[in-house]
Amino acid sequence: MSVQERSKSRRQRLLDAAMTVFTDQGYAATPIDDIARASDTSKGGVYFHFPSKQALFLALLEESSSALLEKVEAAMAGEPDPLMRGEAALRAVFTSFAEHRLLARLLLVEAAGAGRDFNRALMEMHERFATLIAECLDEAVTAGRIAPLDTRFAARAWYGAVNHTVLHWLQTGEPSDLESTFPLLRDLLLVGVVGREKTWARS
Amino acid sequence: MSVQERSKSRRQRLLDAAMTVFTDQGYAATPIDDIARASDTSKGGVYFHFPSKQALFLALLEESSSALLEKVEAAMAGEPDPLMRGEAALRAVFTSFAEHRLLARLLLVEAAGAGRDFNRALMEMHERFATLIAECLDEAVTAGRIAPLDTRFAARAWYGAVNHTVLHWLQTGEPSDLESTFPLLRDLLLVGVVGREKTWARS
DNA sequence: TACTACCGACCGACTGGTCAGTCGGTTTTG
DNA sequence: CAAAACCGACTGACCAGTCGGTCGGTAGTA
Numbered sequence: 119m120s121v122q123e124r125s126k127s128r129r130q131r132l133l134d135a136a137m138t139v140f141t142d143q144g145y146a147a148t149p150i151d152d153i154a155r156a157s158d159t160s161k162g163g164v165y166f167h168f169p170s171k172q173a174l175f176l177a178l179l180e181e182s183s184s185a186l187l188e189k190v191e192a193a194m195a196g197e198p199d200p201l202m203r204g205e206a207a208l209r210a211v212f213t214s215f216a217e218h219r220l221l222a223r224l225l226l227v228e229a230a231g232a233g234r235d236f237n238r239a240l241m242e243m244h245e246r247f248a249t250l251i252a253e254c255l256d257e258a259v260t261a262g263r264i265a266p267l268d269t270r271f272a273a274r275a276w277y278g279a280v281n282h283t284v285l286h287w288l289q290t291g292e293p294s295d296l297e298s299t300f301p302l303l304r305d306l307l308l309v310g311v312v313g314r315e316k317t318w319a320r321s
Numbered sequence: 322m323s324v325q326e327r328s329k330s331r332r333q334r335l336l337d338a339a340m341t342v343f344t345d346q347g348y349a350a351t352p353i354d355d356i357a358r359a360s361d362t363s364k365g366g367v368y369f370h371f372p373s374k375q376a377l378f379l380a381l382l383e384e385s386s387s388a389l390l391e392k393v394e395a396a397m398a399g400e401p402d403p404l405m406r407g408e409a410a411l412r413a414v415f416t417s418f419a420e421h422r423l424l425a426r427l428l429l430v431e432a433a434g435a436g437r438d439f440n441r442a443l444m445e446m447h448e449r450f451a452t453l454i455a456e457c458l459d460e461a462v463t464a465g466r467i468a469p470l471d472t473r474f475a476a477r478a479w480y481g482a483v484n485h486t487v488l489h490w491l492q493t494g495e496p497s498d499l500e501s502t503f504p505l506l507r508d509l510l511l512v513g514v515v516g517r518e519k520t521w522a523r524s
Numbered sequence: 525t526a527c528t529a530c531c532g533a534c535c536g537a538c539t540g541g542t543c544a545g546t547c548g549g550t551t552t553t554g
Numbered sequence: 555c556a557a558a559a560c561c562g563a564c565t566g567a568c569c570a571g572t573c574g575g576t577c578g579g580t581a582g583t584a
Contacts, residue, residue, distance in 0.1 A: 144436050146349035160561045231434015233347050241492045278485020279478040289444045310513035363535045
């Protein structure tokens with residue numbers, strides 16, 4: 119294996135370990151040594167790849183949220199209808215979190231209370247997601263599919279509803295199958311925007 | 322002032338200072354000495370009233386959320402109609418947060434990422450609020466005002482939407498007048514439950 | 525009233541442990 | 555060999571919690 123490849127895989131190992139340990143113990147309560155041990159490397163190795171503990175956490179946040187965002191955009195790409203696209207986005211977030219508990223914990227729990235610097239980064243991420251939804255709503259308004267409204271605001275409310283539902287699942291484990299709640303939530307949210315009489319033609 | 326009175330006011334001074342300092346710097350980043358200084362007392366004094374830093378934070382959480390809950394319940398007490406009562410509850414949460422930024426920051430930001438032990442306490446608090454809403458919805462269903470649905474689930478989604486809206490306001494300061502978004506949010510949420518054709522008779 | 529004995533509230537210097545970040549040395553690769 | 559990657563002992567700062575001590579008030583006594 120070349121040096122660059124080795125280095126890259128090292129870096130990835132570190133991020134993976136950081137994900138596990140940070141989400142298990144929380145940012146503040148996690149010593150760098152734990153990450154070094156969990157990644158089967160060393161403290162010096164961590165500091166070779168990342169300038170500080172904070173930078174490591176930030177990189178982890180960045181990497182994770184970008185991956186999620188890509189997944190969501192991919193899911194949306196297939197749908198021509200704006201409302202369908204919105205639904206697809208929401209569903210993608212849902213299923214991703216359901217599959218990756220740690221990701222959910224990282225983005226929704228740990229990042230929130232880890233300090234001022236992280237809050238800003240986290241909020242930016244939330245806004246990126248909200249923007250995707252808002253754009254769908256905008257298009258739907260333009261197309262006359264739904265009545266005009268403050269789409270950014272509605273998008274954030276949606277997103278908040280999703281987050282809190284996932285959060286509840288994270289903390290209590292209920293419902294055991296997170297994805298089963300998706301249709302419930304989708305209907306609740308969509309009706310709020312399109313009105314009951316036009317509700318999704320679906321089960 | 323009697324000894325007991327003095328002691329009680331001392332304790333309150335400590336909680337007030339803790340509120341200020343914790344919400345400013347975050348739980349982990351706040352040394353007890355800072356709270357001692359901010360309350361114009363001493364480290365020993367803090368540990369006389371609270372067995373540990375964690376216990377102090379927990380007491381603060383408990384006290385704050387209980388106060389908020391009482392306010393909400395008081396607001397609900399006046400309304401005979403279940404849907405009105407739900408609206409009143411939501412509005413009370415909204416206005417309380419708008420008036421007390423620090424309270425919002427404590428309950429929605431700091432408590433979230435301060436560690437496992439706190440998450441449980443926080444979740445319990447969220448559930449208490451969600452229960453209030455769910456009970457309104459249940460009554461409304463029984464009265465035939467709205468179609469049957471998983472009311473606990475809907476209540477949590479509502480609550481999440483509110484939280485995220487407040488959170489966004491906290492972090493960005495937009496909109497400058499938080500309470501102005503209440504009608505917007507209320508309509509969005511209520512329509513999701515009652516359907517558009519029955520929407521609140523109001524502006 | 526005056527004097528004393530006592531006690532709960534409070535103080536802050538100190539301790540023991542922890543941990544982010546450093547640095548001189550070692551290994552691996554090209 | 556040179557350079558990049560990596561290691562882990564070490565340092566300095568920081569901080570939760572402790573503990574011996576002070577002080578103001580209160581109760582008991584005469």
